[in-house]
Amino acid sequence: MDLTTHQTHEFTGDTVICNLDPKRAAKMIGEELFSKTVRRKLNYEYSASNYMVYCVVKDIDLRDYGFGKWNTFHSEHLDLNEAFAQMYEQNDFSRPSFAITTPTLLTEARGDCPEDCQIVEFLTVANYSYFKQLWESDRKAYRQKKQGILDSILDVVEKHYVPNFRKHMVFHVTGSPTTNERFCWCPNGNSYGSSLTPRNMGVDRLNHETSLNNFYFCNASSGYPGFAPTFWTGALLYQRLSGDAILG
Numbered sequence: 001m002d003l004t005t006h007q008t009h010e011f012t013g014d015t016v017i018c019n020l021d022p023k024r025a026a027k028m029i030g031e032e033l034f035s036k037t038v039r040r041k042l043n044y045e046y047s048a049s050n051y052m053v054y055c056v057v058k059d060i061d062l063r064d065y066g067f068g069k070w071n072t073f074h075s076e077h078l079d080l081n082e083a084f085a086q087m088y089e090q091n092d093f094s095r096p097s098f099a100i101t102t103p104t105l106l107t108e109a110r111g112d113c114p115e116d117c118q119i120v121e122f123l124t125v126a127n128y129s130y131f132k133q134l135w136e137s138d139r140k141a142y143r144q145k146k147q148g149i150l151d152s153i154l155d156v157v158e159k160h161y162v163p164n165f166r167k168h169m170v171f172h173v174t175g176s177p178t179t180n181e182r183f184c185w186c187p188n189g190n191s192y193g194s195s196l197t198p199r200n201m202g203v204d205r206l207n208h209e210t211s212l213n214n215f216y217f218c219n220a221s222s223g224y225p226g227f228a229p230t231f232w233t234g235a236l237l238y239q240r241l242s243g244d245a246i247l248g
Helices: 022-029 036-041 080-089 128-137 139-160 177-184 227-242
Strands: 016-018 049-058 072-074 098-101 117-126 169-175 215-217
Touching: 049 139, 049 177, 080 117, 098 139, 117 128, 117 139, 128 139, 128 177, 139 169, 169 177
Parallel strands: 016 215
Antiparallel strands: 049 117, 049 169, 072 098, 098 117
16 A cells, blocks of 8 residues: 555466565464464564764764774674663663774765765664653654664764764764654564564474465575675575575
């Protein structure tokens, strides 16, 4: 359905590849149509969700501050388990641990980014249930929490990496677990599909097979998350369907 015009369109094909979340797709189609084996594999937990910020800075070169074609990880804790628990379980971001990436420094392609600007992204873990409750009960508190996390991150950035970072920041947009759910259709705002726990791993992990004729999954939860595994998962399915051997 087109969400702007409310018109529906029907598409047909000899083969259907579904890149939606498999569990969500199965519920839309009707879980009872899948075999017991597939339904058992669809009973997975989701990975943790996240909080992210996309920023644009102007009249500054982040390479002068040690950034480049790599990611930077900062933690205010020596114990990463403690850092995770503080942010994810206690919703306390006063001492944030987060990743920093600079997309405009990863490639020579500028896209729509002006020559005198650069993009920087901050990413950390966040609890879906907590943000969902805020979103539904108190939008003001929800926005204040997002702003508070941003301020905590920027305080660290200005202290350890780029003094006066805020003065160069000409645009920013924040996203929470509920943002992931609304805009990316990620159930529970998950970051990487199913949680990579022992129960969800191994030979019994969901793959592209669905038990429906000519219908295949191709998603992090039916493969593995991350850039390289995403390519690998898609290539495996292509190879299976086409007979064209492209993987060594």
